[in-house]
């Protein structure tokens with residue numbers, strides 16, 4: 001008998017679709033299995049969310065906030081259990097998943113501030129009456145989450161959506177259903193009324209049923225560019241509805257004149273290999289100057305990369321990198337490496353894979369001489385190096401991508417940064433800092449194949465509500481002067 005993994009209208013139900021499972025990718029062992037939500041169950045979840053909408057949205061902001069703060073308390077009380085579940089299901093080390101739960105808790109205060117500052121109520125007196133700007137919830141919104149931050153990133157849509165007064169259908173990644181189930185149990189314990197949040201679990205068919213359902217009023221997606229494009233089609237033909245797409249990147253990091261080579265190497269490693277390269281913001285293309293300065297950095301980088309500790313999420317001496325999400329993901333990185341080698345790439349450190357697991361070692365491949373470089377997001381620890389002689393040409397090559405999520409410059413020269421900032425095309429542009437680890441207190445989003453100009457994090461408030469402008473007077477009254485040509 002499959003366990004009840006769907007949360008619809010305040011009840012835990014078994015899915016009526018196909019069975020699917022989640023693995024501990026570090027060991028290849030099944031840790032969770034259940035049956036998927038069918039299209040009929042997705043429909044029931046949307047109906048429940050619709051029924052719950054008015055009573056939820058009619059609460060004051062403060063009343064909704066009170067319940068959301070109870071969720072934050074639940075997160076704090078259960079932080080070790082949740083961090084452990086994220087680590088077990090994704091392979092990420094515990095030091096990192098503890099940070100993820102911390103970010104989930106921090107999201108509540110940040111979303112409260114963002115709601116009030118960006119979408120609150122503004123009132124101005126007028127000669128007759130007042131002008132008021134208010135914001136209203138869209139209605140029932142669907143949230144799609146990725147596997148790499150199975151707690152933090154869906155939470156970044158769910159919390160602002162609920163605070164704004166929407167009701168939610170959450171479709172998590174099929175690779176991290178256990179974390180989603182645990183998170184929903186914490187929402188339930190927080191006392192969220194039935195139907196306000198619903199969980200539909202399953203693989204692509206469940207996702208399609210939700211994205212193509214005409215009963216949703218908004219869709220907030222974080223995931224790959226490929227899926228984002230498919231969802232854009234499934235949801236298509238509804239220009240009156242909100243769609244926020246947070247997608248992948250093919251992110252450049254350029255090194256120019258920086259004196260502290262250890263710091264340069266640190267920022268490269270933190271940009272390219274954190275989370276085993278499974279962050280949308282990870283540096284994928286590293287541009288190093290040709291000549292001695294670049295040679296010294298590359299030698300140190302190779303040495304430091306070889307020394308990166310890769311290990312189990314719960315190793316007492318914590319590794320920097322854990323397992324990737326799955327053996328399939330690990331194999332896809334090995335395939336990407338082989339493809340680049342066949343195009344003329346020269347492996348400076350070759351990636352290796354432990355069969356039956358998601359473990360790979362971090363790799364660096366020199367790609368300077370590849371003429372037909374593929375514009376693919378390699379979502380893992382495979383850093384491509386390019387040597388350059390001309391800064392503008394490096395920036396141009398950094399921009400030579402359909403994506404535009406993050407980019408960085410490591411240089412001690414402020415004029416270089418000023419130039420870089422003006423030329424580079426990305427939503428996150430950093431200077432002498434890693435390009436991963438973005439703040440939830442800032443907007444987070446990209447352009448081109450990385451997003452549809454609906455930045456998340458601090459700006460998520462914007463896509464969770466629509467503005468209503470009113471001019472108001474307590475009683476019907478004649479204006480002080482009448483328009484020409486009328487007599488009353």
Ligand SMILES: NC(=O)c1ccc[n+]([C@@H]2O[C@H](COP(=O)([O-])OP(=O)(O)OC[C@H]3O[C@@H](n4cnc5c(N)ncnc54)[C@H](O)[C@@H]3O)[C@@H](O)[C@H]2O)c1
Pocket residue numbers: 144145146147148149153171172173174202203204206207208211222223224225226227228230231246247248249279280281377379405445450
């Ligand atoms: N920009 C950002 O904020 C951001 C953040 C994290 C991850 N990402 C990106 O996410 C990707 C990694 O996450 P992932 O592999 O879980 O993403 P994914 O695109 O495979 O899945 C995302 C969600 O879409 C659902 N889905 C998959 N195929 C679908 C389909 N055909 N129809 C409807 N729903 C479908 C999945 O079940 C999941 O819930 C990377 O590309 C990464 O760059 C982007």
Ligand SMILES: O=CCC[C@H](NC(=O)CCC(=O)O)C(=O)O
Pocket residue numbers: 148149153156278279280281435436437438439440441444456457458
């Ligand atoms: O994998 C993609 C997200 C990476 C992460 N970004 C954020 O956490 C953005 C902040 C937020 O959404 O609150 C990173 O930059 O490392």
